[in-house]
Amino acid sequence: xxxxxxxxxxxxxxxxxxxxxxxxxxxxxxxxxxxxxxxxxxxxxxxxxxxxxxxxxxxxxxxxxxxxxxxxxxxxxxxxxxxxxxxxxxxxxxxxxxxx
Amino acid sequence: xxxxxxxxxxxxxxxxxxxxxxxxxxxxxxxxxxxxxxxxxxxxxxxxxxxxxxxxxxxxxxxxxxxxxxxxxxxxxxxxxxxxxxxxxxxxxxxxxxxxxxxxxxxxxxxxxxxxxxxxxxxxxxxxxxxxxxxxxxxxxxxxxxxxxxxxxxxxxxxxxxxxxxxxxxxxxxxxxxxxxxxxxxxxxxxxxxxxxxxxxxxxxxxxxxxxxxxxxxxxxxxxxxxxxxxxx
Numbered sequence: 439x440x441x442x443x444x445x446x447x448x449x450x451x452x453x454x455x456x457x458x459x460x461x462x463x464x465x466x467x468x469x470x471x472x473x474x475x476x477x478x479x480x481x482x483x484x485x486x487x488x489x490x491x492x493x494x495x496x497x498x499x500x501x502x503x504x505x506x507x508x509x510x511x512x513x514x515x516x517x518x519x520x521x522x523x524x525x526x527x528x529x530x531x532x533x534x535x536x537x538x
Numbered sequence: 539x540x541x542x543x544x545x546x547x548x549x550x551x552x553x554x555x556x557x558x559x560x561x562x563x564x565x566x567x568x569x570x571x572x573x574x575x576x577x578x579x580x581x582x583x584x585x586x587x588x589x590x591x592x593x594x595x596x597x598x599x600x601x602x603x604x605x606x607x608x609x610x611x612x613x614x615x616x617x618x619x620x621x622x623x624x625x626x627x628x629x630x631x632x633x634x635x636x637x638x639x640x641x642x643x644x645x646x647x648x649x650x651x652x653x654x655x656x657x658x659x660x661x662x663x664x665x666x667x668x669x670x671x672x673x674x675x676x677x678x679x680x681x682x683x684x685x686x687x688x689x690x691x692x693x694x695x696x697x698x699x700x701x702x703x704x705x706x707x708x709x710x711x712x713x714x715x716x717x718x719x720x721x722x723x724x725x726x727x728x729x730x731x732x733x734x735x736x737x738x739x740x741x742x743x744x745x746x747x748x749x750x751x752x753x754x755x756x757x758x759x760x761x762x763x764x765x766x767x768x769x770x771x
Contacts, residue, residue, distance in 0.1 A: 440605045441575050444596050448612045449587040455616055456644045459623030460630055460637030467628050473657035476625040478749035480653040481718045482725030483618060484709040486745020487646060489729040490738045491702035497733060507699035512706045521554045521707050528703040529696030536694060 507532025548648070548666020555647035555667065556674035558700040562590050563678020565697060566597070568686045570679075573597045577683055584679040588645070588672055590701075591615045591738070614739030621746045622649050629659040643668040650708050717752045724748030 468476065492505060511528025519527065563584065570580035575597065583593055592612040599608040623641050626649065630637040643665045652664035692698070713719050725748030732741040 441573075441579055441596070441600055444600060444605050444609050444612070445579060445583045445587060445593075447609050448589075448592050448596060448616075449583075451609075451613045452587060452589050452592060452616045452619065453642060455613075455619040456623050456641045457638035458620055459625070459627045460641050461634050463624065463627045464634045464637070468624075468657075473628065475657075475749050475753040476628075477653075477655060477657035478717060478721040478752045479621060479625050479746050480650045481709060481712040482721040482748030482752065483622070483646070483742070483746050484650055484705050484712060485722040485725035485748065486618075486729035486742045487705045488702050488709065489726050489745070490733060490741055491705065493730065493733045496735075497730075501698075504698055504702070507696050508702045508706055511699065511703035512710060515707045515710055521704075522557065524707055525554070525558065525700055525703045529699045532696035532699045533694060536696075 503532050503535040506535050542662070544660050544662030545666040548652075548660075548663040548668075549670055550666075551651055551663065552648070552667035552670030555651075555704055556670040558704045559590070559671045560674040560678040561692075561697050561700050563675045564682035564685070564687065565689065565692050566590060566593055567679040567682020567684075568692075569594065569682075569689065570597045571683050571686055573601050580683050581676065581680050584676045588675060589616055590675070611737060611739070614737050615742065617739050618742045618746060619644060621743070625649075625657065626652075626659045626661070626664075628657065629661055631661070640665070645671060647671065647704065647708065650712060653712070655714065721748050721752035724751040 488508070492500065492508065494500060507528040509528075510531035511524045514524035514527040515521065566584070567580050570583070570593070571577065575583075580597075583596075587593055589612075592615050595612040595615055596608050599611050622644050626641060626644065627637060629652075630640050632640075640661060643661075645668055648664040648667040648671065649659070651667055652659040652661065654660055709722055713722060725745040728748055728751075729741040729745040732744045736744075
């Protein structure tokens with residue numbers, strides 16, 4: 439029962455956080471200076487997501503095979519591999535390194 | 539481009555992140571059953587919560603901690619949606635309520651891919667991508683509940699690489715200017731440092747402050763700054 443309650447509370451909180459900006463701002467446009475910053479939120483957030491995914495719990499359990507796999511995916515993309523293929527390459531590299 | 543065609547474009551663009559979401563969904567379904575969630579709740583959670591990081595946080599902390607602590611951890615990890623909701627508001631249409639409903643399609647990969655530069659977002663593309671990812675997340679969860687693969691088996695096949703790899707590829711595509719590159723480096727540095735001392739939710743929120751760092755004047759006039767912003771489109 440407590441898991442159900444927790445899921446419902448987290449669902450409501452997540453929905454509210456997504457809705458907060460539109461509910462508060464409505465049709466008011468942000469100043470151009472703020473929009474310039476917002477244009478850079480996506481790349482900054484992506485970098486954070488990568489770091490958080492890789493750093494596990496405070497870097498204590500950093501998995502170098504995972505890092506190698508992610509790096510291989512990035513290298514494949516730089517070499518113009520399609521996105522899905524690049525990810526498959528990354529997963530394959532991690533799997534191979536783990537076999538060694 | 540019309541709303542319908544951008545939605546269709548979003549459906550197509552959603553296949554890649556959707557595949558990653560599907561794999562993660564299998565992993566979550568198995569983890570939730572192991573955590574004692576039963577067979578129904580994991581799928582219901584994926585349908586209504588639709589947040590991998592928050593759901594994983596709940597599944598891993600509930601069995602050993604208090605409900606309040608588990609909820610707090612899961613909510614904190616989604617605090618970034620506050621920033622993302624503000625960021626996308628200018629690109630939404632309609633009244634407050636309609637905008638709030640559209641904002642429910644915010645998920646990381648959709649938010650980033652919908653970004654057209656200069657703080658403008660293609661909402662049709664975002665919704666299309668999210669529809670694909672939601673479907674893959676729910677189906678993946680159901681499959682994980684059913685098959686319950688061992689986490690070690692998934693890791694052995696490199697499944698844990700899929701999501702960070704996708705984020706890296708999206709980041710590479712996002713680097714369209716020097717300022718975007720600074721945002722990536724700043725976001726990584728801030729979140730990396732904070733991961734030493736705070737929860738991932740705060741670290742992710744701090745990463746968005748990388749945008750502030752990147753937007754700071756670089757010894758040029760404001761007019762030059764605006765020119766740089768324009769070049770990012």
